[in-house]
Amino acid sequence: xxxKANELQTLPNAKLVGGSVMPIIPYLYYEDVDSTxxxxxxxxxxxxxxxxxxxxxxxxxxxxxxxxxxxxxxxRPPAALKYKNPRRVGQTTxxxxxxxxxxxxxxxxxxxxxxxxxxxxxDTEFGQRRYRAEDPEGHEWCxxxxxxxRAGKVRKWTERPxxxx
Numbered sequence: 001x002x003x004k005a006n007e008l009q010t011l012p013n014a015k016l017v018g019g020s021v022m023p024i025i026p027y028l029y030y031e032d033v034d035s036t037x038x039x040x041x042x043x044x045x046x047x048x049x050x051x052x053x054x055x056x057x058x059x060x061x062x063x064x065x066x067x068x069x070x071x072x073x074x075x076r077p078p079a080a081l082k083y084k085n086p087r088r089v090g091q092t093t094x095x096x097x098x099x100x101x102x103x104x105x106x107x108x109x110x111x112x113x114x115x116x117x118x119x120x121x122x123d124t125e126f127g128q129r130r131y132r133a134e135d136p137e138g139h140e141w142c143x144x145x146x147x148x149x150r151a152g153k154v155r156k157w158t159e160r161p162x163x164x165x
Contacts (some may be wrong), residue, residue, distance in 0.1 A: 006080075026072040026073070027074065028072065028139055030075070030081070030137055031137060032059075033061070033075065034060050034134070036074060036076075037060070039136055040135065043114045043115045043135070044115075046065040047107065048064075048066060049071055050064040055112070060076065061075055061076050063075075070098065072096070085138050086137065087136075093129070094139065095132070095141070096140070097142045098141060098143050098144070100143050100145055101147065103145040106137070106143050107132075116134040118140065118141075119131055120135055127146060127147060128145065129145045129146040129147050130145070
């Protein structure tokens with residue numbers, strides 16, 4: 001069962017660990033929240049955060065995790081929704097991008113923990129090093145690290161293209 005609005009408010013006002021309010025908080029469905037909490041901590045280094053709400057069967061219905069200043073929530077949907085995770089559906093349904101300090105070290109940790117690697121670490125032309133991995137229920141995660149952009153290939157998001165005369 002999903003948490004009620006007043007229960008979500010107990011997640012420290014949906015604030016980042018550093019105190020700023022997050023304008024959007026990802027909420028992922030998992031069939032087995034308890035196993036997912038342990039796996040995400042081991043493979044990706046996420047930390048448990050805020051409250052955990054257990055269902056009548058003793059299994060976790062709602063929880064949250066954090067990495068650095070970011071928070072995401074997860075829950076076990078009600079049986080009436082007949083939810084199927086991305087692995088059961090057979091396709092990616094989303095991809096969460098997470099900034100980490102050292103992509104290569106993070107990648108080694110994820111691989112050792114058994115993450116399915118979708119993309120090996122590589123440098124992109126837009127100034128990031130990244131890799132992509134999948135958790136046991138098929139949710140895709142993209143881990144990035146800022147690096148110096150390749151000269152001449154990247155325009156900052158705030159820059160406008162030059163007008164031709």
